[in-house]
Each structure stands twice: as structure tokens, then as C-alpha cells.
Amino acid sequence: MRHLKTSTHPDIELKKLKTSHTRYSTRAIAIRGESALMLFTERYNDYSFPGGGLDDGEEKVEGMIRELKEETGAKNIQNIKEFGIYEEHRPWYKDDFDIQHMISYCYTCTVDEELGQTSFEDYEIKNGMTPLWIPIEKAISHNLNTISKSKKKGMSVQRETFLLELVKKELSNL
Numbered sequence: 001m002r003h004l005k006t007s008t009h010p011d012i013e014l015k016k017l018k019t020s021h022t023r024y025s026t027r028a029i030a031i032r033g034e035s036a037l038m039l040f041t042e043r044y045n046d047y048s049f050p051g052g053g054l055d056d057g058e059e060k061v062e063g064m065i066r067e068l069k070e071e072t073g074a075k076n077i078q079n080i081k082e083f084g085i086y087e088e089h090r091p092w093y094k095d096d097f098d099i100q101h102m103i104s105y106c107y108t109c110t111v112d113e114e115l116g117q118t119s120f121e122d123y124e125i126k127n128g129m130t131p132l133w134i135p136i137e138k139a140i141s142h143n144l145n146t147i148s149k150s151k152k153k154g155m156s157v158q159r160e161t162f163l164l165e166l167v168k169k170e171l172s173n174l
Helices: 060-072 122-126 136-149 155-170
Strands: 003-008 020-032 035-041 046-048 051-053 078-091 099-110 129-135
Touching (some): 003 155, 020 078, 035 060, 046 136, 046 155, 060 078, 060 099, 060 129, 078 155, 129 136, 136 155
Parallel strands (some): 003 078
Antiparallel strands (some): 020 035, 020 051, 035 046, 035 129
16 A cells, blocks of 8 residues: 655654554545535544554454544445555643554545434544534644634644545546
């Protein structure tokens, strides 16, 4: 799978010896015309692609399908193709490691327009996550506004905006 980007939090100096925890995750990129299937998160006021961490021993595509179904209720998931890897080095909030090294495996796919029942985790419900089809350009514009104005912004909104812009450039009919 091609490497899309490596992003390092400005507070991290990778040259210094630090302990690192690696987290593997997936992202699902479902496009329908000029729109993408996204998650709006009220707490962070941003749009992100469905996805999340892989369970121990879980294959990447299986994890992507599981996350996509849980977070959006997507039906009839087909035409799964590798899109690329987005890598991040972030501060870790627990005492056991200094850095989180997150590797996101991104896949494109097709799904039915109509979404089914979600199976959000408690924190996703508390964060106000909602799945929806949104024009790619509108999601990009919204996320760029959040990046410029929000004190809650993190590396995730930057990752998602980069992916949205790449999707717009490479996959959409825009």
C-alpha cells in the first residue's frame, strides 16, 4: 500500500529516545458522486472518515468493514481497494509510553446510500457522532474552518482534511 503522509506533532522531537506505542487503525472512504460518507463529531466540530483501531489479530479489511458498519450502519460494502497509509506520531496520554505511533490503513469502497443502525461505543455517543453523506467540498471547508478557529483541534482533523483533499483530487468527479 502506498504511503500518503507522515505527520508528527510539533511537541515531539523524534530524534530523542522515547518509548512508543504503535496503534493500527483503518479508515473507510466511501464516495457517492460529489459526496463522501463521513462522521460529524459535535465535540470536535469536524468531519472524519469512518474507522478506528484494529482488534488484536484482526485483518485490516475485516477491521475496516467492522468499523464502517458500527459507525455508519453501512450496507452492501463492496469494491474494497487499497488507498494508502497515513502515519502519525502523537503525544501519548498514559504513563507507559511517551509517543503514540498511529498507522491508518485507508481503503475505498462502495456502500448503499441508505444507512442502517449504528453501534456506537459510549465515548462516540458522548462525543455526538453522526454518520451522513456530505459534499466533499463542504466537509473540507468546514474542517479548514475548524482548524483555523478551534482550540480543541487535534491531529485527527488535519489527517481527515488531508485525506478529503486527496480524495477530491484523485477520486471524485469535482
